[in-house]
Amino acid sequence: CLHVLFFSSGGSLASEDFAPGFLSPSPEDDDDPRLDLDLDAMETPSDSESLHFPNYDLDLEGERSEGEDVVDSNGTRWRCFSTGDPPQESRVNMTVLEPFLRVLSHGGYHGDGMDDIVVFSSCYLPENHLENYQYVMDNLFRFVVGTLELMVAENYVIVYLCSGSQKDKLPGIGWLRDWYTTIDRRLRKNLKGFYVVHPTWYIKALITIIKPFISSKFSRKLQFVDSLQELSQLIPTEHVQIPEELD
Template structure:
């Protein structure tokens, strides 16, 4: 836990949407470690385990993930192999209950990674991905009252 302490802000609870206990999970890429840091792979493995355990605790039923990509330098973006491993390791219940993956401020890199990953990811999962290009667009999808938007993303 000590090694990932500086990166715990990467995942936060952003409230609820719809009727019932449909959680909003905010994943802020700007809080990920830089790929040049020592023990990067070790940190990312442990961070993934933390993210999955957090999802297990936060998600009772359906949920939505908001991936805050804005203001994230390329050196902090996770690699394709890490993303593929994460997708494969996520419990079926979590994949099934995910109603939408909203990517805020998608870059060409994110779009390319998803296009390359298409053969490894189910069509059903790919249909859950939405792109929003501004926080105003995001506010049309979910209430922004409890969603923590990092200051660097706001700017």
Template sequence: MDLPSESKMNSEGGEGRPVPPTSLPLQGGATQRKKLSAPRISLSLDQSEDDLGETPDDLDINVDDLDTPDEGDYLDYTDHEMDWEDPTAASRSGTSEPYNAIPTYSAEEERQDGKLWRTVIIGEQEHRINMKIIEPYMRVISHGGYYGNGVNAIIVFAACFLPDSDREDYHEIMENLFLYVISTLELMVAEDYMIVYLNGATPHRRMPGLGWLKKCYQMIDRRLRKNLKSFIILHPSWFIRTVLAITKPFISAKFSSKIKYVHNLDELQELIPMDSIQIPECIIRLDKELKEAAENSKVNSFLQGSDPTAASRTEADQAGASGS
């Protein structure tokens, strides 16, 4: 076997390791170490043959050889498989939180929701009416048909359908009801018209206040005031007479001349057609009671020799006041 030369032994050291250099050569030499650059690592799955050739084999990343987490590293979802088509699947799971599904907003519900508010134009100003809050009181105004020739409307206002003033939301109701009455009046009236105010069978707590009546009068369009031909009050009481007397300074003399008092339904029928007017049952009962009271007054007055007409008028006023 050939023995290594002395020069080779000196270069590798006693233990076969390279001997560190004792000086730095200024110009090349056989002992100069070669500087290697770090290979470029490419994580692209679409490598070309050239890229593979430039990268050492031991640095190539094979996706198929990558370690994947064991199933035990994850939570056990085998019993909690989600059905993405079924939003209630989570709520059926025993350990998952309940799922509150968003209710579907159907076209019918959207249409009903749109009915809760109505936008109206009164006096060239836009207003919104809460139709939900006034729904129980919308019968306060109705169309009573027509009188005479043409489209002369009869507007019926039933005070017995007004809300009680002791309600906490009374002012809110009356504000929206006021807008509803005025806007409805403008829709119903085309030419001349009359208003029939059903005052009887209305408790005092339901009578509209002076401010509300004054506001109604002021907000009525000038055309509506001009076209109003008659304001008939059925079953007038001392209270309504007093209210009209107090509000007289705020209304015109022409409007005051249009007010007429009617004491029973028979008198009203002589003035206007009643076929299309819906009279509330409480008004019919009151009218019957007033007729009976008037007949009794006439009999008593005849026996006592007093004026039966004046006595019947007094009985009517007392009955109207008791209803108020």
């Protein structure tokens, strides 16, 4: 059964579309400033819209062969990705991302067509009070986009493992919106399912709010999954890396 959020034809939420209490916050959510959102300030991107990332001037030691990380004179490790159509090169600071690399992993394959299973674990995201949080998230953005293009051969599904008790690790709406509109059209087309595991109220609210920025096709691929047992009935999970707090 797909528990998917839909908008009415006029673009506004229809209350009858939701089960009773679906968007009723828990007591601890009442004072959560992350849910006070300025929707008027958001711009709705088109499917063809792409983002341009800043290039970094690197003082590199030695020559770089394709696919290898490089180290600058300060000892910072960088990785280059070529993404988009036409291809656009971006560089990622892998040194600053070292504590957060487990956020993205490959969870095996699914179905007769051997669809890739891509796992996104929100518990490995940086906390939003980190001193250089925006810089880390900018690099993480490029890392996720670039790695996803390398990781996925054909069709794939995404498993989003929610970190229920850590609201300070929840990505901002702009980050999620830009990620979806920046990934290559091939990846948007080949996405066959998006499973949100252990969704909390504020995750559901966040997904509801970003609905105007994503396509109806994506909405039909979205499914909330209440437990790991339920997830195992949808896809094979023996190779999915489950964080200890969710196991």
